[in-house]
Amino acid sequence: MSSGRSVIKVFLVNGESRSVRLDERMEVTDVVRSVLHRLRVNMEVAPQLFSIFLRHRDEGESYWLQPGFTVAEQLASYTARKPLDQWRFMLRMRVLPRTPQHLLTQDPVTFQYFYDQVLHSYLVDSEIAVDNETAVKLGCLELRRFFKDMPQVALKKKENFDMLEKDIGLEKFFKSSLLSSLKRKNLRTMVLHAFQNYESLTMEGCIFQFFSLLSKFHSIDVESFQNCAVGDDQTARLSCVIFVGANCNLEYQLEGGERRFLAAFSDIEDVCYESELMSRGRVVMDVRTAAMAVVIRTATMTMAVHLATLIDAYCMVYTPNPHSRMSGIGRKSYSNPRLSGLYSSLEEERMRGVVDHYGISMATHSFTPGDDYAEVREPDRQVLGRAISPREVMLEERIGEGQFGDVHKGTLYPGTRDEVSVAIKTCKPDASHEGRVKFLEEAAVMKKFDHPHIIKLFGVVSHERQTCIVMELAPLGQLRRYLLSEGSRISKLLLLQYIHQMSSAMVHLEAKSYVHRDIAARNVLVTTPEVVKLADFGLSRGLQDGNYYVASRGKLPIKWMAPESINFRRFTGLSDVWMFGVCCWEIMMRGVKPFVGIKNDEVISKIELGERLPLPADTPAPLFSLMNRCWSYEPEKRPYFRDIEATVADVLEEERQLESLTSRRAPPTAPPTDYAPEKPPYRPHSSQGFMQVKRSSLLSDEETWQHNRMSGNLDDSPALPPRIATRFREISPSPHPRDHTPSPHTNGSETPPPKPPRRISPEIPPEPVLQLRANPPPIVPYSVTTITHGDSPAPQMTSDLRRSESPCHPVAIAPIPPPSILLRGNEGAPTESTPSGGVYYSIPEDGVRSLREDGQFVSSRGSGHGSITGSESSREGEVGVSGEMEEKGEVGEAVGEEEVLGKVTNVVKAVMELSHRVSLSPPDEYLELVKGVGMAMRELLHTVDGIRRKIPVQSHHEMDMAQKVLSSDFNQLITAMKAAQKNANTFLEEVYQKEMLAAAHVVAKNSKLLFDAVVSCLRNARLR
Structure with a gap:
């Protein structure tokens, strides 16, 4: 080795490496300590157990570097004939533990x-x-x-x-x-x-x-040396095996014999190695209990050196005397090796800030079941940020905290520009060098992005012990907290706008070949009420060759992660797509965390079994369908972010048009007198494990009523939406069809009959019917029919019904006598009916289905059970207008309307009963409540079937569409009931009860729409 400084790479057993700068005075123990220090081991225990193993890359030649000698001395001996770069330095545990525990x-x-x-x-x-x-x-x-x-x-x-x-x-x-x-x-x-x-x-x-x-096949606590001999006889065969270990001390085994005890470490007073003829070696030990020295002969001198140094190391670790027993050729005191000040690696390695595979103690880095993050290990990378002088930044109030330190609001004085309000992430003053580098790694990632919906990086402050990241300030803070506090005032359109902005930011990351790995509402910041920006890139990683990234360390958000990320620590752009879907769910739920109350290790089991997050209220069906695609188990079935952005943009535009359409329908002056139809709920197949209820945007009174319902304030809101309550005050069935009893508020005068209802106004465009299945048959949109009484005053309300307008009193619908002209025909009990050509949506054509005890529809062809039938029923069971009334034109039409209205009233009452009792009833009584709604709806559909047979086929279309929607609504109510029963006595019980209530109210409202459709069909038939 040259007289200057050189660099070696020390490889760990897992394949990673650590660079160490050498000089001629550095000893082997210094190299060991330098690497172990970065592995964050217990420095009082570990250094005595490890050593450096040197192996030639091609020829397999290997040596243990001896403690107590400089690296330069040993390299000059071992590597003189081969270049240094052909040798591999490996950190290995030389002294094995007595027990792993x-x-x-x-x-x-x-x-x-x-x-x-x-x-x-x-x-x-x-x-x-x-x-x-x-x-x-x-x-x-x-x-x-x-x-x-x-x-x-x-x-x-x-x-x-x-x-x-x-x-x-x-x-x-x-x-x-x-x-x-x-x-x-x-x-x-x-x-x-x-x-x-x-x-x-x-x-x-x-x-x-x-x-x-x-251990049944191989000893893990013993090192063996083959081709040895015990004794000083140089003519003896080298056929003995020497065993060295903490439990066996020194043992030997002759060929074909058993292992025998040789010496105890505590009795060894001196160890040395010597050379013999023919390149052989020998180890000589002075043992307190032996009368003469114990000699072990080895096949090579290298083996003798390795055996002697290993025995000496065991003696120092497992005896009270920590000093070396080496003497003679191997004499060198190294019982207290000095730390030569050269622990640190190259400057390049220090900038990488490597946090090693073994750098986290299993005993001190556990997580609780309520944590959003679970421990997963991963390496760190080099970070470089644009330097900012500490004088340019002023810290103000603290606005949050992170893993490495606090987050402050502050002011940046960039010199030539005006001062800028910024957010400043600070690193703890006592953080280690590796911790500071890991903290700055986020800045290195942020510097690569430039997008209007990604938080902007201004620079980095790194001065002595002060380390900060200066970034764009989001005055409104985390999106999740903002949604929790302001969610009731945030419109659905604004939530969709947030999701669209997030998708555009993720398209930018996808184009840069980066994975975020922590997409969640808590990591999205709100700069203005209309603008959100993606933040927190501490877990972001670049994809090598555009492929995937495998994490090995760090805390990761299990409940937001894709199954392949949890199972195999595999992260791709498509695993970010899964997390984006969960983030969308958080946003539509207005800040609720996913899988609340479920332990991290239970989440993946639920996902593997096909369970997914339920449908949030007010979520458009196309968006929830997109979320389902994001949650596909197979990554290749998930969409890319560029496709997600396009889909979300389409959903946002459709909702804007729908809101504009709803606003144009609203009367400009008088309060609404009709109960406009809502889109039917969207749900995928129940096997997918979702609870879904879809509700469209309503006017302000409707929104207030729905909010109170979904928030659990059942006692503080009317049982019916304002518009349907108004409608039932105008027209309500009477138990005495031919007698009209004046209201107490009419001074005994009879209310004049209203004029015949008009046809639908041509200014009101048709309302499309939402597709309810994956590939349903094409459905033609049907029109909304409004019944108007012209200039005639509406019937007066009873005092009980008048009080029901107040949100402080639960509504109790009392039958109000209708105008005298609205006469009821003979009412008969619904009887069996046989289905024919027309069928309802979700009901098989080969038979009618009735409600079983388990809440399912069953085929009732040929059975004695009642059923919800198709369009043509047998004449024996018809409940409708009598033959005389058919001949009387408008009177017969009015009787048909009155008959249907009475059945709609019964459906609404059954829904009211369910709404009042569901929170007070045990789960096993939910079925009876739903059956009450089903029986009332069955009577309604029987009545509609009877009327349907009396009008031309050309007028059936609108009625058919309303029947299909109502039948599907009831199926959704059954699904919601089952989910509520399944999740009873869990943290989700209240959520699913609300979903069940929402589904029931959809049935009530769409029953009213069926009444409107019947009225429209009767008018159209009369005009034809």
């Missing part, structure tokens, strides 16, 4: 290193032979330890096993002899069978099980 309590990082060293030796050493069954078990234990969050069911998916084989490599877990002897199909079967036995083990449990299994 004791080492774990002393130094968890060294314990982890010891396990990795044993695992590496097992995988690469062909002399360690185990049977195939044991090899599979050992590999599964390492799989369980390495992928600690992966459930057993994950490996059952072929795509996951293929990912494990292609992207990570089975050779990291299983011996090459096993992989070459088994077919992949048989190996996968054996792995699945064995892995399920270790699913509940912790990381430490996996390691101890691994040691226990492997």
